Amino acid sequence: MPQMNSWIQDFEKVYPNIQVTYNGVGSGAGINNFRQGAYDIGATDAPIPSNLYANISQAKGGIIEIPDIVGAEGIIYNIPGFNQSEYGPLNLTADVLAKIYLGQIQYWDDPAIQQLNPHFKFPHQPIIVVHRSDASGTTYVFTLWLYKSSSAWRSSGVGYGFTVNWPVDQTGRGLGGKGNPGVTELVKSNAYSIGYVEFQYAIANNITMASVQNPSTGQFLQPTTQTVLSAVSSVNLNSLPSPTSDISNMTGLLLNVNASGAYPIVTFSYLVIQKNYSDFNKAAAIYIFLHWVYTQGMNQSVILTGYLPLPTNVRQYVLNALNQITYNGQPVYTLLGGVQ
Amino acid sequence: MNAKRAKLEKSYLFFLPGALALTIIVISLFVFLFVNALPAFYYAGKYVPEFLPAIYGTAVVTTVAVLLAIPLSIGLTIFIAELSPKAVRDVLINISDLMAAFPTVVYGLWGLTELGPFLKSTLFAFINRYLGFLPVFSGTPTGVSYLLASMVLAVMISPFASSLIREIYLQVPRSLDEGVYALGLGRWEVVRIRLGFIKRGIAGALALAFGRAVGETVAVAMTVGGVVAINKSLLSPGITIPAYIANLFGEAFSTVDVASFFMLSLILLGIGTAFLAAARLFILSEQREVRTYGKA
Numbered sequence: 001m002p003q004m005n006s007w008i009q010d011f012e013k014v015y016p017n018i019q020v021t022y023n024g025v026g027s028g029a030g031i032n033n034f035r036q037g038a039y040d041i042g043a044t045d046a047p048i049p050s051n052l053y054a055n056i057s058q059a060k061g062g063i064i065e066i067p068d069i070v071g072a073e074g075i076i077y078n079i080p081g082f083n084q085s086e087y088g089p090l091n092l093t094a095d096v097l098a099k100i101y102l103g104q105i106q107y108w109d110d111p112a113i114q115q116l117n118p119h120f121k122f123p124h125q126p127i128i129v130v131h132r133s134d135a136s137g138t139t140y141v142f143t144l145w146l147y148k149s150s151s152a153w154r155s156s157g158v159g160y161g162f163t164v165n166w167p168v169d170q171t172g173r174g175l176g177g178k179g180n181p182g183v184t185e186l187v188k189s190n191a192y193s194i195g196y197v198e199f200q201y202a203i204a205n206n207i208t209m210a211s212v213q214n215p216s217t218g219q220f221l222q223p224t225t226q227t228v229l230s231a232v233s234s235v236n237l238n239s240l241p242s243p244t245s246d247i248s249n250m251t252g253l254l255l256n257v258n259a260s261g262a263y264p265i266v267t268f269s270y271l272v273i274q275k276n277y278s279d280f281n282k283a284a285a286i287y288i289f290l291h292w293v294y295t296q297g298m299n300q301s302v303i304l305t306g307y308l309p310l311p312t313n314v315r316q317y318v319l320n321a322l323n324q325i326t327y328n329g330q331p332v333y334t335l336l337g338g339v340q
Numbered sequence: 341m342n343a344k345r346a347k348l349e350k351s352y353l354f355f356l357p358g359a360l361a362l363t364i365i366v367i368s369l370f371v372f373l374f375v376n377a378l379p380a381f382y383y384a385g386k387y388v389p390e391f392l393p394a395i396y397g398t399a400v401v402t403t404v405a406v407l408l409a410i411p412l413s414i415g416l417t418i419f420i421a422e423l424s425p426k427a428v429r430d431v432l433i434n435i436s437d438l439m440a441a442f443p444t445v446v447y448g449l450w451g452l453t454e455l456g457p458f459l460k461s462t463l464f465a466f467i468n469r470y471l472g473f474l475p476v477f478s479g480t481p482t483g484v485s486y487l488l489a490s491m492v493l494a495v496m497i498s499p500f501a502s503s504l505i506r507e508i509y510l511q512v513p514r515s516l517d518e519g520v521y522a523l524g525l526g527r528w529e530v531v532r533i534r535l536g537f538i539k540r541g542i543a544g545a546l547a548l549a550f551g552r553a554v555g556e557t558v559a560v561a562m563t564v565g566g567v568v569a570i571n572k573s574l575l576s577p578g579i580t581i582p583a584y585i586a587n588l589f590g591e592a593f594s595t596v597d598v599a600s601f602f603m604l605s606l607i608l609l610g611i612g613t614a615f616l617a618a619a620r621l622f623i624l625s626e627q628r629e630v631r632t633y634g635k636a
Contacts (some may be wrong), residue, residue: 101345133567134587136586170569170571171479172577173479174569175482175566176568176587177566189453189457189460189483190483300513
């Protein structure tokens with residue numbers, strides 16, 4: 001995540017004695033390397049799934065999972081001749097996207113797509129459907145959103161997860177790309193293709209995104225800072241689950257928010273850390289770094305375009321969680337004398 | 341004499357550890373894979389649907405790559421050995437050695453961003469249009485595909501196969517040529533007879549190339565399409581064993597999942613070893629034959 005790199009750079013200017021290294025891997029690898037002790041802080045686009053939570057929490061002697069930033073997912077496409085300035089944004093619904101990824105809608109001139117975009121005459125071209133080939137939180141959020149929003153997806157039995165068995169792959173029209181760059185490259189190089197990527201990645205690379213219908217309101221919206229903010233600011237975030245428990249059901253919290261102007265596929269990304277440490281310096285460094293991230297790091301000037309800082313009540317919730325980081329059972333927060 | 345022997349024994353002491361260490365590492369690698377794969381044998385049935393596409397893709401991509409490499413490598417060999425002037429020959433040999441040493445990620449990037457999109461709108465579209473009635477060329481060409489991965493692989497292994505074939509080809513005694521010329525036959529026949537003479541050596545070289553291709557990871561992962569499915573069309577995307585492992589290994593969580601990756605690695609190592617052994621047998625027997633002929 002580019003935001004993490006940017007945080008680290010700013011943080012090390014203030015605390016040159018604390019060195020933080022970030023390794024940009026998929027969420028699955030992030031969690032796995034954290035579990036095996038290669039990483040002190042695991043970053044993931046979706047919380048640790050319920051079926052793994054107990055195992056990982058036990059292996060680490062208790063963990064703390066906390067949201068760190070607000071992001072969204074955009075649908076990118078490559079349709080020669082379809083020009084947004086002329087025909088408006090490409091309109092899509094969850095049901096249409098589900099049926100495209102299920103392999104049921106095969107051609108761009110399918111009545112379901114044509115009906116949503118009456119101003120453009122779609123050619124009779126097969127749809128090339130791009131997804132992630134690595135295990136990814138982006139896939140988790142996208143499939144969870146399809147699951148929540150489309151009865152076609154629910155009845156298909158595909159479900160949701162870091163990886164799923166995409167039915168469209170069996171038709172020869174599915175493609176897998178590694179990471180956001182891999183998906184983007186495949187969409188760019190294949191005419192009549194479609195894919196999903198992180199909103200921030202699409203913004204940074206200047207890629208046009210489709211307008212997606214929020215099933216709660218019926219509105220078609222493109223992801224923008226404004227439409228993502230509308231979603232976050234309309235959710236009641238006052239009673240979040242305990243950060244030391246399985247928080248996997250938090251993923252759905254920001255999806256399909258019922259508020260005017262709210263983009264449907266909005267999500268937190270998360271950090272996961274060990275709760276107790278036997279190395280005081282490490283415990284202190286992690287505490288100080290994360291404390292900085294959730295205070296100065298949340299200033300709008302530090303946040304990259306395409307992400308949004310956490311709302312203030314969520315920030316407070318996380319800062320309280322950080323007080324639970326302990327060194328041999330004693331809170332690091334008090335050992336440090338409540339600095340900052 | 342004694343001093344010489346003592347020296348020899350000393351040098352044993354010097355070189356033995358290296359040889360021993362390598363042998364132990366190779367054996368322990370097998371043992372390590374096997375032990376780690378054990379839980380997966382127990383659950384093997386559960387993972388068959390996941391594995392089959394990878395095994396199928398590996399077989400298809402590698403076989404097609406070797407088939408494509410046959411004309412490429414033999415052509416290059418004959419051109420270097422028989423047709424090109426000395427100056428050109430040296431340049432060609434250097435270029436082909438350089439190609440064999442290129443980092444594979446370079447081939448992968450080239451395949452993904454240049455060759456794939458280009459072939460998709462030209463060759464693949466053409467084949468699909470006129471031969472699409474055949475299942476192996478049906479479907480929607482997607483650029484990245486079994487065929488693209490095979491072509492990138494063929495380009496990668498041909499210089500290697502060619503240098504092996506060249507070595508054997510040049511071992512055929514020139515007296516054979518004289519006999520052919522004496523019969524009033526021309527250069528073309530000489531080449532044909534020489535090639536016929538070393539056909540087992542060529543098979544061995546290609547088996548070695550196969551062994552190399554079967555384990556290629558980066559370049560194939562980037563060009564095969566990253567899709568866990570069995571597609572009958574060569575123009576469709578799929579997955580191979582190394583690409584599957586590279587894409588998903590870091591993400592494995594439960595012990596059974598990890599074990600299944602080790603089992604796949606073991607299968608891959610098995611295939612690679614079998615081909616290496618076959619190649620050894622072919623090439624050895626060829627060299628023996630050529631040498632016997634030279635002596636007679």
